[in-house]
Amino acid sequence: MRKSKTETAETRRRIVDLAAQTFRSNGIAATGVAEIMAAAGLTHGGFYRHFDSKDQLVAEACSFGLDDMVRSYRSASEGGRERFVKHLQSCLTPAYRDDRSGGCPLVAMGSELVRADAATRRGASNGFQELIDEIAQWLPAKSRREARDQAIAVLTGMIGVVTMSRVVDDARLSARILRAGKDEIGRRFGTNPPRRRGSVRRRRRG
C-alpha cells in the first residue's frame, strides 16, 4: 500500500488543509484526529506516518491558515490602497462571518490559541505580525512605529468584530457589529463616507 513520494506529500498537504478547516469550524479540542483523517478519506491509524502528534498538526494547520490570510492580504495590496481597504472590509461581511471553515484562524480559534503549545503560538504570532505589516503600509501615520500601532488596533478590532458577530444570537445585532467594524475601517483609512470612485491615495510620510 505504500504511496509514491509525490502522493505522500500531497496527502500530507491535504490533511493539513482539512485540519485547518475542521479546527476552524469545530474548534481544536472538539476535533479528533480520526475526524480529520476520515475527511481526507483515510483511517486514523495512518496519521502518525505524517505527524508526531495532534499538537503538531494544530501548529501546522494554524500556520497554513494564516499563510492563506497573508497571501490574500498581499494579493490585495498589489491592487493598491483602495483595493486593500476593500479587501479588509470584505472580511467584515455576513458572507465572511458565515464561512466558518474558512477565514482567519485567529478569529476562529482565538481563545483556544491562548492555550495552545509553543509551536502553535509561534506560528500565530508570526502570522499576526505579517498581517500587521501588510496593514501598516497603507495607514497614514507620522512614523513607521505609529503606523504599526494603528495597524494593531485595526487587526485586533477586526478579530473582535468577526468573533462577536458570530457569537451573538441576534441577526440584527450581528449585522450591526459588522457594519460598525466596516465603518471603523473606512474612518481609519479615510475612505469613509464613500466618495466617488478614484478617491485620494495618501502615502505615509517619514
Place this chain on the structure above:
Amino acid sequence: MRKSKTETAETRRRIVDLAAQTFRSNGIAATGVAEIMAAAGLTHGGFYRHFDSKDQLVAEACSFGLDDMVRSYRSASEGGRERFVKHLQSCLTPAYRDDRSGGCPLVAMGSELVRADAATRRGASNGFQELIDEIAQWLPAKSRREARDQAIAVLTGMIGVVTMSRVVDDARLSARILRAGKDEIGRRFGTNPPRRRGSVRRRRRG
C-alpha cells in the same frame, strides 16, 4: 448527607463560580465536569442534583461571568466619565491579561462561544448588549444609535486586543498590543494624550 436549602443554594452558586473560572482559564471543551466538582470539594456524581447537563452549567457560568463584568462597568460608571474610561483601560493591562481565570468570558471563551448552545449564546448576547449600553452612555455622539455603534467598536476592539495579547508569544509585542488598545480608548474618549491632571474634555461637534 442531605444539606440544608441554604447550603444547597450556596453550593450551587460556588459550582457556577468555579466553573466560570475554570472554563475561562482552560476552555469549555477542555474542562470536565469532574474537574469543576473536584475544585468545589465534591465528587462528580452530585453534579446532576444541581444541573441538567454540562451545557446548562456552561450557559450559567458564562452569564455569571458576564454579570460580574456588567457590575464592574456599572460601578465604574458611578464614579463618572473619567473613572469609567480608566476602568476600561484597566482591562487592557498586563495584570488583566495574565488573570486568565478572571475577566471577560467573551475574551476567554470567545471562539468557543461561537459554537455554544442556544442558551449560552443568548446569555453572551445579553451580556454583550449590556456592556455596550454601559460604554455608549459615555461616548460623545450625534445620536444614541451612533454612540452605540461606537461602543460596539470599542468593546469588540477590547476583546480582540486582550485575546491577541494572550495569544502572541512575544512579551514585547503583547505589551505593545495592550498599549495600542489603551491609546485607542483614550483617543476615542478624548482623554489622550494624558495632559496634566484635570485634562481637557473635548466634545464632538454637531
Place this chain on the structure above:
DNA sequence: TGTACATCAGTGAACGCGCGTTCACTGATGTAC
C-alpha cells in the same frame, strides 16, 4: 533494463484513559401530624 529486497503509506484492531451521564445507596434535612 531486470531482479531482489528494504522501505514505508495506509489499515484496522487494540491500548489506557477520561469524558458526560446514570444509579443504588447513605444519612441529614424538611415536613406532616
Place this chain on the structure above:
DNA sequence: TGTACATCAGTGAACGCGCGTTCACTGATGTAC
C-alpha cells in the same frame, strides 16, 4: 414540641463512548546491484 417518614444532596461505582496513540500487518514504491 416530639415523632415518623419522605425528601434529596452528595458518594462512588458503573455505563457506553470517543479520545490520542501504538502496533502488527499488507503490499506498492524506491533502491541497490
